[in-house]
Amino acid sequence: MPQSGEKRMRLRYDGVCRLCGASLPAGVEAVYERATKTVRCLECAPAGAPNAPEPSDSTAESKAEPPTSAPDVAGASARREYERRKAKREKRIRAKHPKLGGLILAMSDDPQSTKAWNTGAIGEEQLGRRLDELASDSVRVLHDRRIPGTRANIDHIAITPTGIYVIDAKRYVNQRPALRIEGGILRPRVATLMVGGRDRTKLVDGVLSQVEIVRDIVGDAVPVTGVLCFIDADWPLLGGAFTIRGMEVLWPKKLYPLLVASGDLPDSVDEAGVRLSAALPQA
Structure with a gap:
């Protein structure tokens, strides 16, 4: 009943x-x-x-009224995009091959452009579950927040007594993130983010642009730090984490202590959370 x-x-x-x-x-x-x-x-x-x-x-x-105030779900928009692309491909193949469509789908993989959305969603979901466990009266966590006027989103935002952390989750399985420094004496010093031997510095640019958006919302009174958190990567047994252009590059277990550390900004958590929730809608 x-x-x-x-x-x-x-x-x-x-x-x-x-x-x-x-x-x-x-x-x-x-x-x-x-x-x-x-x-x-x-x-x-x-x-x-x-x-x-x-x-x-x-x-x-x-x-019936539309549902409101739904809780944040990490990776929700990436998961929806993956399912949309997967369903569109299945519909196209079944329409083109009415008799053999099922067999073709069973024997073929989704294109890499579609699988990338699934990989990204898994990374955001894994990190999001742990961040939710850390949430408390002094740590507030937002997931999957849309940047107004764009199709881009911010994976995770943690508002803590030590400041705000803008966290981008990346899942590069068995690939090693590393910092490469060139120049410094006779020519300008250039820092490059390498992942699996490839230049991935654009990831840094993306997070830093998100940091500026969050700073514009909360003002200068609260420090805002960018974080690239690599999940399932090939991190070395010793060391590994580094800073590039003022942004932290690390893995989940290295991130968690930063978020629960004591600080001098306890009164800023709720106010900053309200501002960010209002300015950055759920994706």
Whole structure:
């Protein structure tokens, strides 16, 4: 039987299950909770509910309010883009080969441009779960925040007593990040980010541009630091982490102590979090 104040409906807007954090794209069936104005997937049920709510009539569905204040879900936009590309490819192949489409899909991989979105989503999801565990009264974490006026997003933002950390999660499996320095005496000093032997300095440029956006929102009173966090990379047993152009390059276990360190800015956490949440909508 349906619980009071709940309705099973086909979503008109993208949502996120408030219990398990699963992405719920527009068009899927889910349970809308009027009291909290949030949604949950059909697999999740509140404590003490023996059955999921039953479907309501289509007229009521069309009048339901859209869900609001859904929790941040790390990697949500990357996951949606991967699923969209994957579904588009499957639809195209099945339409072109009605009889052999299933076999072709089973025997072929997604193109690298599609798999890259899945790889990125996995990295953001892994790091996001651990950052959520670190969240507390003094550490606030935001995930997957859209930069207004662009299609770009910021993977993670941690607001802590020591300042704000703009964190870009990168998953380069078994590839080693390294700092290469050239020049310095007779010619300008140039710092280059190398990953797996390739120049990846554009990753640094991207994070630093995000840092400036966050600084414009919170002002100069709170320090803002950029972080490139490489997941599943080939880090050496000793050393490994480094700084490039004022930005930290490290791995998850090296990042966590920075976020929970004590500092002198306890009153800034809530204020900065409110400003950033308002200025950077969920992606």
